[in-house]
Amino acid sequence: MVAKGTRSRTLLRNLPSVDELLRTAAGRRYSAGLGESAAAGAARVVIDQLRGAIVDGALDDTTREQFVERAEQALLHDLQAEAHAGVRRVINATGVVIHTNLGRAPLSEQAREALIDVAGYCTLEYDLETGKRGSRGGKAERLIAELTGAEDALIVNNGAAAAFFVLSVFASGGEVIVSRGELVEIGGDFRIPDVLERSGATLREVGTTNRTKLADYEKAISESTRMVLRVHPSNYRIVGFTTTPAREVVATLANKSGVLFYEDLGSGALIDLSIAGIVDEPIVADALATGVDLVSFSGDKLLGGPQAGIIAGRKELIDQLRKHPLYRVLRADKLGCAALEATLLSYRRDTASRDVPVLRQIIATAAEIGERSARLIKQVGPLAKLKVEIVDGVSAVGGGAAPTARLSTRLISLSHENRSAEHLERALRMGEGPVVARIERG
Numbered sequence: 347m348v349a350k351g352t353r354s355r356t357l358l359r360n361l362p363s364v365d366e367l368l369r370t371a372a373g374r375r376y377s378a379g380l381g382e383s384a385a386a387g388a389a390r391v392v393i394d395q396l397r398g399a400i401v402d403g404a405l406d407d408t409t410r411e412q413f414v415e416r417a418e419q420a421l422l423h424d425l426q427a428e429a430h431a432g433v434r435r436v437i438n439a440t441g442v443v444i445h446t447n448l449g450r451a452p453l454s455e456q457a458r459e460a461l462i463d464v465a466g467y468c469t470l471e472y473d474l475e476t477g478k479r480g481s482r483g484g485k486a487e488r489l490i491a492e493l494t495g496a497e498d499a500l501i502v503n504n505g506a507a508a509a510f511f512v513l514s515v516f517a518s519g520g521e522v523i524v525s526r527g528e529l530v531e532i533g534g535d536f537r538i539p540d541v542l543e544r545s546g547a548t549l550r551e552v553g554t555t556n557r558t559k560l561a562d563y564e565k566a567i568s569e570s571t572r573m574v575l576r577v578h579p580s581n582y583r584i585v586g587f588t589t590t591p592a593r594e595v596v597a598t599l600a601n602k603s604g605v606l607f608y609e610d611l612g613s614g615a616l617i618d619l620s621i622a623g624i625v626d627e628p629i630v631a632d633a634l635a636t637g638v639d640l641v642s643f644s645g646d647k648l649l650g651g652p653q654a655g656i657i658a659g660r661k662e663l664i665d666q667l668r669k670h671p672l673y674r675v676l677r678a679d680k681l682g683c684a685a686l687e688a689t690l691l692s693y694r695r696d697t698a699s700r701d702v703p704v705l706r707q708i709i710a711t712a713a714e715i716g717e718r719s720a721r722l723i724k725q726v727g728p729l730a731k732l733k734v735e736i737v738d739g740v741s742a743v744g745g746g747a748a749p750t751a752r753l754s755t756r757l758i759s760l761s762h763e764n765r766s767a768e769h770l771e772r773a774l775r776m777g778e779g780p781v782v783a784r785i786e787r788g
């Protein structure tokens with residue numbers, strides 16, 4: 347005990363001071379990056395940790411130089427962690443095109459330019475023609491109506507907000523009929539039964555998990571029914587012995603019974619993507635043409651734009667939403683409105699499959715991707731001990747869209763003589779310009 351206490355007292359005298367640590371190369375780098383007071387705070391924490399380790403007898407270091415070196419390393423580690431925290435640009439090499447953790451849809455050049463252009467003052471709610479107040483998102487809403495055949499549309503913050511908004515305004519205090527096969531969790535804790543309950547509506551489940559018939563809906567309709575809700579099952583599919591009545595017949599039933607028919611489309615494709623093997627994603631215009639009163643979908647899934655929730659359908663219903671006090675809580679911001687408008691303009695010009703990265707990536711053939719892979723490998727040049735190959739592989743659409751679609755592709759495969767796959771994955775992720783890759787077959 348006595349010997350240990352004496353030893354640690356000696357060692358403690360060799361600890362650098364905060365000022366000393368701040369004057370080292372690491373200390374100066376930290377100050378330059380994050381400011382002097384943050385650097386002083388970090389230096390204090392590092393020295394405290396060293397002091398604790400000395401008292402616990404957990405350090406072999408003895409000299410001042412050793413302590414300084416260890417403290418500098420800790421400071422640099424801290425600085426790197428700070429640099430990695432927050433929202434940062436990455437390269438998505440996961441093979442999932444719409445990756446929710448990586449910011450979903452990458453924006454088109456046009457959308458990027460548009461949002462930088464409106465970053466200052468802009469006509470968010472101002473009409474240049476009249477010099478008076480204009481409507482937020484007005485142009486994007488007109489474009490949605492034009493592209494989907496809807497009477498009108500409304501832009502809110504995201505797809506979840508759109509669903510909650512429609513249910514709160516039109517179903518609160520009444521019953522909503524939903525097929526048991528559609529009571530899904532989308533991810534991120536967005537569960538249809540919970541959202542329904544929060545909106546003040548009562549859930550009336552009909553049918554079974556795999557089979558729901560028109561008669562099931564028919565029997566459930568009563569005085570208290572406000573709405574028939576249909577939900578796109580997103581990243582979940584029931585295959586085999588299944589049945590769901592066609593939209594047309596549900597629409598006719600809802601209409602005849604005087605209740606609303608609303609469909610949460612999830613992704614909401616604006617154009618047909620069967621060329622890429624995507625056949626089970628509803629096209630917004632088709633859904634509306636079958637007599638659905640309202641649909642909603644996300645802006646940053648298959649549409650390939652910014653985060654947004656888009657509600658489209660009958661004008662009289664959209665008007666009610668637009669005038670509702672909740673709209674003020676859920677409305678989109680100027681950056682989103684501008685980027686969505688620019689993305690939709692690509693659709694109107696018929697250049698979306700070229701402009702919009704999500705579409706471009708989904709449509710790209712394996713041969714094209716293979717050529718790009720070869721060019722990239724050539725640019726980087728040979729790497730010591732790394733085996734670099736181009737191999738066949740499969741990508742996914744992601745974002746809850748077309749979970750069964752497999753996009754065939756070519757992959758750049760990396761393996762190392764004596765480093766593990768985990769080591770390589772981490773090195774790619776921790777480098778300057780982080781690359782988020784995936785590990786397959788070790």
Ligand SMILES: *Cc1c(COP(=O)(O)O)cnc(C)c1O
Binds near residue numbers: 505578
């Ligand atoms: C993704 C999704 C949502 C949520 O949309 P966000 O834009 O992520 O808020 C809601 N419903 C369905 C069916 C979805 O697929």
